[in-house]
Amino acid sequence: MKVINVVGARPNFMKMAPIIEAMNRYPDKIRHLLVHTGQHYDEKMSQSFFVDLGMPKPDINLEVGSGSHAEQTARIMVEFEKVCLQEKPDLVIVVGDVNSTMACTITAKKLGIQVAHVEAGLRSRDMTMPEEINRLCTDVLCDYLFTTDHFADENLAAEGVPADKIFFVGNVMIDTLLKHRALASTLDLSRKLGLVPKGYATLTMHRPGNVDDKRILTGILEALAEIAKELPIVFPIHPRTKKMAEQFGLGHFFNSGEKVEGIWITEPLGYLEFLHLNMNARLVLTDSGGLQEETTVLGVPCITMRPNTERPITCEVGSNIMVGNDKTRILEEARKILSGEIPQGRSPEKWDGHAAERIVEVLVEKLG
Structure with a gap:
């Protein structure tokens, strides 16, 4: 064959x-x-x-x-x-x-x-x-x-x-995660960045519905900035998001300095580096599909900034919470997690x- x-x-x-x-x-x-x-x-x-x-x-x-x-x-x-x-x-x-x-x-x-x-x-x-x-x-x-x-x-x-x-x-994406989880855990990336386990959140955001409209993107960034006052957010920024934020004059929301605070942007990371960060994060915020699955298996609370998901299993049995791109809902769910209300999930069948x-x-x- x-x-x-x-x-x-x-x-x-x-x-x-x-x-x-x-x-x-x-x-x-x-x-x-x-x-x-x-x-x-x-x-x-x-x-x-x-x-x-x-x-x-x-x-x-x-x-x-x-x-x-x-x-x-x-x-x-x-x-x-x-x-x-x-x-x-x-x-x-x-x-x-x-x-x-x-x-x-x-x-x-x-x-x-x-x-x-x-x-x-x-x-x-x-x-x-x-x-x-x-x-x-x-x-x-x-x-x-x-x-x-x-x-x-x-x-x-x-x-x-x-x-x-x-x-x-x-x-199959979970096949890859489980195979590489032990190796990712040995990386010292978080220490190099001055992060402590469960002392930060990670963020991915690139969907046109979130980043191509100035009003929507502003609202999301305002919510994230509030969260980041309590928990720094590490953001390996997507080229599309970076371009639109600059075009809309929203670059002031991001911190690219040496100290990890606020919404701290990095270049896109390799697979193992990003897995390492997510494994040790207190919270993940995303509009991606794959991260909803990975956080479900890792047992890390995930706030999905989309109005729908093609992966409802992550909400049914996992730790994924759908909030859309509404500023109030993003803040509400993040504050629950920060106060200790951690959604308990389990890995789906197979x-x-x-x-x-x-x-x-x-x-x-x-x-x-």
Whole structure:
């Protein structure tokens, strides 16, 4: 069986790393290539993720770079078609919900190649999110749909996907977290920064709905600044957020000095460094999807600054709290946590570090 594994953005690396490792246990049955579309093309950051995760260098880099959604998707499709025609794989594996996920799925299916989607069935019901469009288009086309929880299974069933295409395997992102947690705990990053365990919060924020509107971004930053009076916030700032904050004249909310206080910004961090910070944080504030999952397993309270989530399992059994982007709600929930009201959660079923093994076992059984 010849397989092409596709990654396009940094979260994809975390999801693909354990799948590649599991495939390597079947050298007589699986030959695989790693294709990086180059959707996220920051060389420093991409390289650090490959090193941290122990992933092989990509066999092929399409180097599509940035652009509008249409431009980026079109470039990926044109270049990935060439790869498929040359390599003639039996299967393409896509992960997550980025433009590369959808583009490579469409391209492969039009060439008659089977496609497997890892992290299938997630739904936010928010069609203003490009990721939601990517998820819907990908799932309706794929031959193998690997899901993380019962909500995803139910979503796919409600959309008419045949049961024999759906495989509940768990969460490959958690495979990666559990494998690297011990190593991340040995880092001395927090000490270097002058932080003490549970003496700070971490923050990620990049969604257009939060950062592209001056009024909304101002309200969020005002709430965060209030929280930061009691608990410093470490913010590895996303380029989009940095650009919009500067454009709106909101740079005064950030502290980039040597002392960690207020909303303290850093450059984007590598996987192990960021895992280390989140493991030791008292609180995580985010509008990301993956962090909702990671904090659930780490047992760290998470305040999600979005009106919806495609990962409701993290609210059902985990420590994730949805607050939207309302200043009052953000402050209200943060103050509860700071006063000791810690939401108690547990890890969802099959988030046990063996999801990738289950995926590869299914593929070997079906295609091997």
